[in-house]
Amino acid sequence: MTKLQLITENFVETIIKLAEEAGEIYILTSFVMKSGVKRILPALQLAASRGADIKICTGDYLSITQPEALQLLATELPEAEVRMWQSGGKSFHPKAYLFRSKQDGHLIVGSSNLSLSALTGGVEWNLHAPSALDEEIFEKGLFEFEKVFYHDYTIPVNLETIRQYQEAYDHFHKSQSIMRTFTEAEETEMMFSEPSDQAQIVNDPSEAYTIKLEQLIPRPAQQEALQALEDTLEEEYDRALVVMATGLGKTYLAAFFAQRFNRVLFIAHQKELLVQARKSFLHVMPERTAGLFNADFKERESEMLFASVFTLGLKQNLGGFDPNDFDLIIIDEFHHAAAKSYQSILNHxxxxxLLGITATPDRMDNKDVYSICGGNTAYRIHFIEAIQKQWLVPFMYYGVYDDTDYSALTWLGTRYDEEELLQVQLRGEMAEKIETAWNKYRQTRTIGFCSSIKQAAFLSSYFNNKGWRTVAMHSKMKGYSREEAIKALDSGELDIIFTVDLFNEGVDIPSVDTLLFVRPTQSLTVFTQQIGRGLRIAEGKPHCVIIDLIGNYRNADIKLQVFDTREKEKDGKRQTVVPAVPENCRIEFDLAAIELLKEMNRKRSPRKEQLRYAYENLKLELGRRPTYLEFHLNANADSKTIKEYYGSYPGFLQGIDGLSDKEEEVFSQYKDWFQEVERTVMTKSYKMVVLLYLLSKGSNKWLEPVTPEEAAPFFHNYLTSKEYRKNKDLADKQSSRLIEYDERKMAALIAKMPMTKWSGSSNGLVSFEGNQFKIQLNVEKEDEEILFEWTKQICEYRLHWYFERKGKDQ
Structure with a gap:
């Protein structure tokens, strides 16, 4: 079929027919009903059995989506990736179905949601456009689907998130009439419609504004990082992470490093990042070919390929590449939602x-890249350290008290309800307070970070009425194009650009010397990226002024950690709520703001709360309870504080009411053992390697005694199977050469180091007598599996953390 087709009845027949041959199936619908899922489920299951890539995105708008429908998808179609848009009361009405086979593609948009009525007998209009008629429209559809599917507002659909949604669904339907609420929401939408989402701008790169090209000689930070990567290669690592503060040139660093490799693949989540990375790489290597691989271009034969994670990850596209096509793969910092797409690419x-690059200074803010790079951080520099080395300009931070009460606003897991937030933000007295603070501290060129397009437009209008020259940068901006606005701010023709997230990544104006934060900070990563927009060195720019409104919103005190590089005290606490900064920087707060931060700090344990919040988020992402190592690698929190506050990972789970009744019993019975495994001193890895050997025997035999001779082969193999392990723990102190394997000598080492020493320090929990090493626990049969699993989790975590730390010390 090569013509448009209007489908007004039995839409389900079209879906089933296209699903029969499709290798890729993508469904975007505002709500799903159990009746609709059941109707097309057999066709989707058949497609999944053939290996088809299936992605479904729906929404929670007005709680119409049925939890039973989500449950059906999660349990009966586990091969599919399903996500839900958290609307926060904002309308969510898309209906689109995309199918692609080896021969062609099909895009269908119209009125049908995923319900039996809409698929079969309802009055529905859907327009079917085959790719043979317009390939560009089909690719555009894929691109737009990607933006929604991996948006920060989406969450994975799994048993945990379904349970959470069920509670909200039940609460809503106890007190609300769907039809009345739906009608009221539609009337509000028509009366107070807003411009389309700013992502439209972010993904449309600017060619008109070009930053001055950097010199081809690596700058000092890049030189240090390159040397660290050279050392990593010599140690035979095959992957590493570089953490480099915004403004130090992490993309150019990647380009310099890439010179030693033949074919290079650079992966990012935004088109703009790809376009700018391509420019940087061509500046370093103009003799090479450089192509884009995204919704618009498929320049796959290029020597350097800059690819969108979503486009590359599509099954049809990925299959067109040989697994050995690229010598170097570079992953720019990416959204957690896209982690599965990255993993499928790396599996191929x-x-x-493999090189991961990120600008966020704290590893826990970018666990995704960290995990993919195997926990090996080759180089790290915090922006505070870069300021001390005069590689970035110093800052003057002013914390201005905001008396707005955020405590009554609905929290949606990652952000406040947008409409409720706007009610407190769009007030004249609030705008006046912001304008007064800005005028008191400002310099010449300002970026104002807002929480929504409506707030940006409101503040721009208010400031303009006061005689200032400002614009709100979004897709419906009037008077300026995006490129013109950036140039106008750079030249001094504008005082402020109010925006939402446009300047988080990819766009720099070095001359910007003032940052204005008028939004609750919900992400340390985003806050750090936004601060970096003002720290680049520029002629005539002595420092950057940061004006930040501090209210009683979530994480108001925690976000100040981005300025703090001090060591923690033994109890894990900071000495004061105000961070210490370099001498050439300054942090000042209104007295009321200081009192607010102290009160927030006093009322709660921020680090304990952060641990729980990070755990719950990761549990929702995985759809199950994360293991200890998964928490360490992927949660947005510092795993070391688990031992500080709770003694062990099972202790942490017990402390947040995360255990079943039986698990509570096991934890209470063996609490001392869990703490012993967690806390026993490890100057080398030996104790945990021996314990890992015991655990390798299985849950019903791991408590049986073993001899050093019996453990020796496993011990030696574990420590020599990876280069980073043998370099750390099996090298001769004098020669640094690897100790040759000799069973007798290895057994003697094991007997002396882990077995005898652990026996003497374990308060009777471990014994080594008559050449027999044994864990002294009397375990009931029904406790075996839980005890074994938790011991294994702690052991694996401690080994990973040990070698990770040793790697950093080199």
């Missing part, structure tokens, strides 16, 4: 080296 390719 076999590069000689």
């Amino acid at each position: 390719f076999k590069p000689k080296f």
